[in-house]
Amino acid sequence: MNSIFLLLNLLPILFLYQFEGALHVSLPLTNEFTLSLIQTPLGSFFAYLSLISFLLVTIAQKSKKLSFSYYALQFLLSLAMLAIVLAGDFITFFIGWEIMTWSSYFIISKSNNMNIKSLQKYILFSLASAFSLIAGIVIAYSFANSFDFVAISNSFESMPFNIKVALIVLFSLSFFTKAGVIGLHYWVVDTYSKAPDLFSSILSAVMSKMGIYGLFLIYGNIIGYHELKIMFGTMLNGTDFGYVLAWIGVATSIIATFKAITQDEVKKLLAYSSIAQLGYIVAVIGFGTSYGVAGAMYHTLIHTIIKLLLFINVAAIVAQTGKNKFSELGGLIYRTPVSFVMLLIGIIGLAGMPPLGGFASKFMMYNAAIDTKFALILIGMLFSGAASFLYCYKLVYGIYLGHPTSKSLESTKEVSIHYLIPQIILALLLVLTGAFPGAFIKVINPILKEFSLSTIGYDGLGVMQSAVGNFNGFFIISAFVVIFLLILLLIWRIKSKAKNNLNRFDISYCGEVPTADTSLHYGYGFGTELYRIKFVNAILKRSSSHFYESLATQTKKTSELFSRMYYGNIHNTMIIILLFFSALFFLGVN
Amino acid sequence: MVFQIILLIMLAYVVGFIYFGLYRNITARIQGRYRPTVYQSFYDSIKLFSKKQSVSYGWMFYLGPIIMATGAVLTLILVPVFSDSDFLRSVTSQGNLFVLLYLMVLGPLGNALAVGTGGNPFGVMGVVRGLTRLIGLELPFYIAVVGLIIAANSSDIVHIIDMQKIGGLNIINHPLLFIGAMISMVGFFGESPFDIPGAPQEVYSGPRTEFSGKFLALLMSQGSLFAFAKLVLIVDLFLGGADSLEMLVLKTFAIFVSIIFIGIVYGRYKVEQAVDFLMKLPTLIAVLGLARVVWFG
């Protein structure tokens, strides 16, 4: 089964490759709608991104026994995403969007620890997103008389200002929900954490990117950054619009980062981290400058790689140990060393540490902020980056370091090779993206041209140029490796002959002797300090769940109120009909 | 090239340890107790290096300090210690200020990995406190750095130094940013009032709990390397860099002493107090400086 779908997943990639950017299909649905597929640089970037992600995840799924329907739905999902990114008109886009919604819904529902409430959360937010999208689409249609991207883009300029704003808000809301911008992220954490472990990687790495694709499509292609600038005016070197969007993104990033630190469930932490990382992308996407777009693109790529890596890693560990909480894991480093190294690479990327790709993308985004002089935005991003070290460390410590928290963990074996293959590929990709940022600029420049923005310079494959300084990824990573190896050689001698023969109680423990009940794993303790910091506490204490839950309660109350009318008394029903008649009679006739 | 780098490292090593010794010396004097010699840290480190390790926590315990040291050395290379050296300038321009900001954290992270491997909850507690403190600590510093970058419109340190040669020192042009950065520096040096993560009185020695012998020595040496690199960074950013060894020592020493004097008079903040404090006054000062740069610069 797995092999068949692996091959099936290869097909779209080959298909796309075959066309080399010249794909242009149109298919009349009715006499009014035509479905069209057009391959743009932006679309192909996201297409390859998602297709390759699916391929990698499918490899990892070989280690599990999954049903035909699971694979079929997943394949359908990949096709739906392909439809989204290759769509040349909004109907195709929307069809892809909705198929994506429900096929992922059915996959998620296959998880064993899913409950109705979480499923509802997921689907309702997805549908709200879709409905806000369709509202935007039909409003745009009412002016353009066409669903075609080009036609809508052409007629956008002539729309009234309030319609323009409404369109931007509706589309943005829709895509923000998918990307999990704060306030609209209520579903994200629950869904990511409860979905099938390997599917979470798709959700976080690929599906959320569809929101980002949508934002690019709207801001870059359909409205156009130039038009945004005209509409909203400029601020510093960027646009007012970009500034507002940037604050939304930064707020998302900061809040989600703090929330991530306090999570005990591994996948919840990753989910919040996903929200935070997408917050960066949202922050820079509206700048309307080459660096902004390039940064957002780059971070999209990096985040996809990292989240695939981390989620597959965690899925493997969960499958191996059956535990998914930091307080229940720990000490797996020498039992699953390859996994540990992969996760380490992943979190170095996630934290944005220099030698790997994570830094390159962040640097690009920081550049964008400096370019537009959005200093506070930049500081916000840096700040959230600093806070993210804490959850990165929690991730690696909680799972792999310290002491095992239970006996069962001590006999854990290395995870299956099927989990490791995609991880190794992704880790290599992460290194490569860090080493050759120039190569990525080469990929991005056509997209910038598509948005009619100026291109970015690069010097060879290793150097990314920017107005405020260059970044030689290749130099940094080689210097790092060389120095690392030199020091390793130097220090090699200090390695003692002693084997790893320590009893877990052989540690300095305030002069006391720890016993079997003493908790030696600090996995649970992360983030407890944060509650004592006023500013952070204010963030952690608040939750959008209050709002949504009270909304649900209100809806239920309304429902009860209405259903009281339908209490089945035919006598009263008759009276109501007669009264209605009388009322209309007196109103209408006299 | 390799020779120059090794020379640089040696210089940093020596200066770093001397400063560390001085710090202990001066502190003792101020507090009116017997003081160690300036070279005490050297002796300590030599003693520790010659010790034998008898237990093992596994390979990650080794790699952690090595990553840390790598970070320190890389930082040192990327900071132009001598602003007129062509070699250093060319190396520096491969990276930029952002690379440095992140490299400064790479060391602690490597350390943290090793601490985690060590398996001592107190060590991890110290690490967590350190990382938590970092949230607050980096804020004013970041603001200062961002302010300078925007003012110079470049994230290249060499460029910032060159700008100061023309337009005057940043400490004069942007005093508020300097103050913000200095307050952060106090924390970066592990001085009071922000010294909680490693304070032995607090969490049983903090991150270093499980380290001994050669590891402790490695930790100390990279700590001094880092300290030196940070001092040089401040000098480069605000004092226009240093052309010669004397200028370098003078400027870094000035910064160093002021940091010590700031630190020594305060009691210790709890970690949340520290973050709270850092998020208020220093951040405010730095933001004011930044606003000046962005809106009126």
Place this chain on the structure above:
Amino acid sequence: MNLKKVLPLKHILLSILSSALLLSVLGLLMQVKTNLYKNVGDIFLNLNMQTATANAVTSVVTFFRGIDTVGEVTVLFLATSGIALMLSDTQRTCEKVVKQESFILNVGSRLLLSVIVLFGVYIIIHGHLSPGGGFQGGVVIATAFLLLFLANPNMSLSHSILTLGESLSGVAYVLVALIGLFKMNILLGNFLPHPIGEIGELVSGGIIPVIYILVGIKVGSEMSVIVEYFSKEDYYKEVCDA
């Protein structure tokens, strides 16, 4: 005596509402002039000479608006089926108990039966000549059976005959309509040579008397079934209660 109980506020309000409605509807209907246009009935009256039935209402019912009558017959048939569905019950628990019957009533009603049925038949076959027709005659026939049931509670009708009459007459009616389609290319076409007799003769009007006879049979049997079910219902009720 509690006034509130006898005449609750709701009733008072509703009566006020009804009166108000009545007054305004009256006001409306009084003002309005009717018969703005020539009624379609007047045209029918003119046309009626062609169909050659003495009773214009009958030709309207069975011919001009013939499909209405098919529908009407169907409605009656459906109601009968519904009543049969409700009241004929195989699962009834209590057994049939033979009830005392009065000899005089029995004999008397049987005597009357033929007279009433004959009268009904008369009404049916003269439907196109004088007031009356299939429906009216059918109901008259049913009353004859009602009389039987009243006189003799143990009386039961032969369902197979009733069903036969009901089904065949219904099918025949539709077939008449369809023959019209085949012969005259119009449904319910008057395919019989209708000016065969003068107006006022028994054999006149083409298919109209045929239809009315069929309707009469159908209505008669259906009404009889209805009457039987309802009268038996009372009987079962008593027996079951006891």
Place this chain on the structure above:
Amino acid sequence: MSLGYYFLLPVIFSFLTPYFKKLGSFTLRGSTILLMLILFLQTLAYTGVTLPQISEFSLKPPLGIAFILDGYSLLFLLIFTFSALIVSFYMVWFFKANKGRDEARFYVFFNMLIAGSIGMILSCDIFNLYIFFEITGICSYALSAYNKDKLGLESGIKYLIIGLIASIFIVFAIMLIYLQIGTVNLGLIAQRFGQIDPKISVLIVLMLFIGFGTKAELFPMNFWAPDIYQGSMASVNGLFSSVVAKAYLFVFFHLFYLFGLNSKYMLFVMVIGAITFLVSEFTALNQTNIKRLFAYSTLGQLGILFMALSTNSSATVSGALFHLTSHSISKLLIFLALGILIHKFKSAKIDILGNFKSGFLTIVLAIGFLSILGIPPFSGFVGKILILKGFALTQNYAAIAFILLVSIVEAVYFFRLTAMMLDKKRTKISVPIGFANYVVLSVLAVLIVLFGVYPSLLTHYTDLATNALLHPTNYLNYALGVGL
């Protein structure tokens, strides 16, 4: 073929039912299927001819009564005959599974329900229409009460009382019309309706509105509807939802546009439709009985249709008709599938029904749910987007926002049901599905998908229907006998 067969064939069949019964249940079922097949094939044959088609009874219109088939009624005819065919197949399973029912009478009512509904949409005479209305009504009452249990009888009585109210108002209206206009021919009424006293015309419209609105389940007059659905069998519910309600809706809008009421009463009907939609969808949230829940869902969908059909813009109306078709198919699918479950579990409580285990049923139900919610690639999506597109073209953004917002409420309970079906923690009981049902449900599901991915199949007919509805000149010509 004459249009009269649509009514006369079922009538003959019903009259002969006692004899079919004697020949055995196979004959009974087989002949019903055959009948419905003939009607359906006849309808298919009509798709190829030029419209309108007319067949007169006794006299040519405007004097006589005629059946007229135009684009608008063709669409409904297709829906009705198709639904009837499907249900007649389904009932084979039903009566095999439920032995000892009065099968013959069910088929009588079933056939006449279809015939009555078809009569309502074909007849060009308002009094004749009223007779078909009553035929449909009586069949529906009897079918609701068919179970003869407390619930069934209660629903039958309620339905009957409501039917009486509706018919009183309609009869009153017809009498007023005849008094004013002197005829009951729809063509003539349409021609002369504008010229009568405005006060009386308002009264007539009001009475017709109350009459057909009550039956078509519009808001303040639909409190009975859920009860009826709850008390009836699931297959009957399917018919109510996809045939009967649609027939009343057909008449409502047929008269609405024929009498030229669209300019005056458009907003009113739209608001009423919107309120119906809102209230029903909110109420549906709170249900524990599955039949009741889908009754509310039906009401809600009818609300959307009323909103969209009253707009007088061809884009919206065409979308609404597409949506109507897709809703008929989807609701039929859902009710028939639920019928299988309800038979198995002997209960209609959602909690109990959620325990079934059958991949096939899960898939078809999910398809039905998604289609009703208007999610691609199912047929409901095309309908919904066409409606929204139509509203957008008339710049009616409030309606768009309203429909989408309430649709989210709708999604809440649909996906709650879906989640319940998919919930692994429930004790799962496997449900046997007869072969006939596999066929029936698959056909419906395939149609839903087919119309979703290839809507041109249907848009051809909806466009025809829209044209016929909004510009009834041809219809009027035929009804007035001008074109003959």
Place this chain on the structure above:
Amino acid sequence: MLEFFNSTQTIHTIIIIGSMCLFFIGFYGIATQKNLVKVLVSFDIMESALFLFFIGLHYQVGLVAPIVDSNLKTFTNMVDPVPQAMILTTIVIGLAVLALGLSFGIEYYKLTGRNDISKMNELRD
């Protein structure tokens, strides 16, 4: 005096008033009565009122029933036959529905012993 009563206008007025009074009595009945039989009777009253109304308004002074006999050889000066035909149909339909309703009522009464329509509330969620 007699002439006054013999005019079409007066007869129509009386018929309208009378039938509408009857109609609204039925209206009041269905709105207030809870007994199923009474409700059905109220409906019947309403229907009868409508029949009266309709037939009555089509009577005009000097017109006779639309039947030819030995005295009357042509269809002139006759009342409109269509309303009568329609009423005939409606009566039968009304009868059928009423009978069906009664049979439902009987069956329901046998099952539950109730005939109060406002207490029919088994059908609720």
